[in-house]
Amino acid sequence: MQSARRFFDANSFVEVETPALCKYTPGGARNFLVPSRLHQGQFYALAESPQLFKQLLMVAGYDRYVQIAKCFRDEDLRNDRQPEFTQIDLEMSFIDMEDIMGIGEGMARTLWKEVLGVELPKPFRRMTWTEAMDSYGSDKPDLRFGMPIIDLTDWAPTSGFSVFQKAVEAKGVVRALNAKKANELLSRRTLDTLTEFAKGLGAKGLAWIKIGADPSKAEDWQGPAAKNITPEARAELGRRLGVEAGDVLFFGADSYKGVCTVLGAVRNELGRNLLKLAKWDDWQFLWIHSAPLYEWSEESHAFVANHHPFTSPYAEHVGLLSTDPGKVLSKSYDMVLNGNEIGGGSIRIHDAATQGAVFKALGISEEEAQKKFGFLLHALSFGAPPHGGMAFGLDRLIMLMTDAESIRDVIAYPKTQRGRDEMLDCPTPVSDRQLKDLHIVTC
Numbered sequence: 001m002q003s004a005r006r007f008f009d010a011n012s013f014v015e016v017e018t019p020a021l022c023k024y025t026p027g028g029a030r031n032f033l034v035p036s037r038l039h040q041g042q043f044y045a046l047a048e049s050p051q052l053f054k055q056l057l058m059v060a061g062y063d064r065y066v067q068i069a070k071c072f073r074d075e076d077l078r079n080d081r082q083p084e085f086t087q088i089d090l091e092m093s094f095i096d097m098e099d100i101m102g103i104g105e106g107m108a109r110t111l112w113k114e115v116l117g118v119e120l121p122k123p124f125r126r127m128t129w130t131e132a133m134d135s136y137g138s139d140k141p142d143l144r145f146g147m148p149i150i151d152l153t154d155w156a157p158t159s160g161f162s163v164f165q166k167a168v169e170a171k172g173v174v175r176a177l178n179a180k181k182a183n184e185l186l187s188r189r190t191l192d193t194l195t196e197f198a199k200g201l202g203a204k205g206l207a208w209i210k211i212g213a214d215p216s217k218a219e220d221w222q223g224p225a226a227k228n229i230t231p232e233a234r235a236e237l238g239r240r241l242g243v244e245a246g247d248v249l250f251f252g253a254d255s256y257k258g259v260c261t262v263l264g265a266v267r268n269e270l271g272r273n274l275l276k277l278a279k280w281d282d283w284q285f286l287w288i289h290s291a292p293l294y295e296w297s298e299e300s301h302a303f304v305a306n307h308h309p310f311t312s313p314y315a316e317h318v319g320l321l322s323t324d325p326g327k328v329l330s331k332s333y334d335m336v337l338n339g340n341e342i343g344g345g346s347i348r349i350h351d352a353a354t355q356g357a358v359f360k361a362l363g364i365s366e367e368e369a370q371k372k373f374g375f376l377l378h379a380l381s382f383g384a385p386p387h388g389g390m391a392f393g394l395d396r397l398i399m400l401m402t403d404a405e406s407i408r409d410v411i412a413y414p415k416t417q418r419g420r421d422e423m424l425d426c427p428t429p430v431s432d433r434q435l436k437d438l439h440i441v442t443c
Helices: 002-010 051-060 097-116 129-136 162-169 188-199 231-241 256-274 315-321 352-361 366-380 394-401 432-437
Strands: 033-035 043-046 064-072 084-093 125-128 173-179 207-211 248-254 285-289 294-297 302-305 332-337 340-347 387-393
Touching: 002 064, 002 097, 051 064, 051 084, 051 366, 051 387, 084 097, 084 394, 097 285, 097 332, 097 340, 097 387, 097 394, 125 129, 129 256, 129 285, 162 173, 162 248, 173 231, 173 256, 188 207, 188 256, 248 256, 315 352, 332 387, 340 394, 352 366, 387 394
Parallel strands: 125 285
Antiparallel strands: 033 043, 064 084, 084 387, 173 248, 207 248, 285 332, 294 302, 332 340, 340 387
C-alpha cells in the first residue's frame, strides 16, 4: 500500500475518501443494505466500489483521483472473494485507453520491483477479448503454459464422427487442444476424472484421443473418438493440431460459449494441476481489451452490462446500440496475471445521448434512469470531460505475490467461506428493541 501510494503521489494523483454508506444502484454485485433509524423504511447500501463517486470527481474538475478503498459485496464466496475487500481505485480525465494502461503497468512494475525485487517486462502483452476466448476459452487466460484451443468447426462435417457433425448442424462449434507429450502422464483413470470434471461444467462428455509411438498408424490413435474419425480426417487433424508421438487431444463440441467454458477449464486443470506446467514466479501479465459491451442473460432473457452501464462503446459501434447490441464492443481493459483478473476498468460515457442509448438497450427507461442514476446524469449534463479509470484488487494482488491459496490467507480478520466471523461470532440476531428502532418488523 505504501509503494502504491508513493507511485500515485509521484504521478500527481489526489487521494480522496468516498462514502461507504451510499445509495443502492442496480447493475453490479448484490449490495449489503443498512437500515436507517432516522428515515423510516429506507436503507443505505454499502458501496461495492467508488465507481460513481470517482466519475463525479472528474466532472467536478479533479484531474487524477486515487483511493485505497474498502468495498462490500454480498456475493457467494470463493478463494478469491470476501464480503469486504480492498481496491486500489483510480480515475483520470482527458485520457484514452493508452494512458490508463500505462499508469496501470507502471504501478504493477513499481510494486513488483519494490516488494519482490522483480523487474517486469515493458510493455505488457495485449490481446482482444475475442482473441482470448478463441485461443484459450477464457477472458483471463493463464499464459504460463501453451495448449491453445484450435477451431475445427469447418473440419468436423467431414470427420466421420457423428457427435462433431451434429454439433455443427446445431449451429455450434467443434474445437480441440493438444496436451503435448502427456500420454504417459494421463492415465485412463485420470481421463475419466477429467471427463466428470467437464460434465460438472455442463458438457455431455469430453472426447479425447491418446497418440501412441507412431501417429501415422491408426492403431496408435486410441480413445472414444479415435475409431470414428476417417483416415483422411485423421491426417488433416494431425496437421492442424501438430500431432506428435505421446500427445493427448481433447475436444469440445457444443455452443461457442459452452465449448469455451469447458475447454478453457480443462486447459487450466491440465496446465496447473495434472501436468504441473505453471510456476508461481513466472509472472505472465496480460491486458485483455475490447470486450462486448453487453452479454445475453438466459435468466432474464435480456441484455445485461458486461462491465457496468457507464462503459463507453467504440464510436463506430454506437449505431449498433439500437439494432444489434450483442455486437457492440466496449472501451474496456482488464489486467490479467497468471489466469487471474487483478484489475479492470474502462473509458466512461461522458455524453447524455450515448448514455441514453446504452440504458435503452438494457431496457432502462428514461424515467427509471433518472430515478436510479439521476444524480450522475445531472452532473454529466454540466459538461463532463472524457474520462476513464480502473480498480485493482489489493487482496488478490497480495495473494498472488505471496503464493497464498486464498485471499483469506492475506486478510488480517477474514470471514469464512460462508461469510461468518468465527472469532466475533457474527452475524448474530439483534434484540426486538433494536429492530423496532430501525422500523423493521420480523415475521
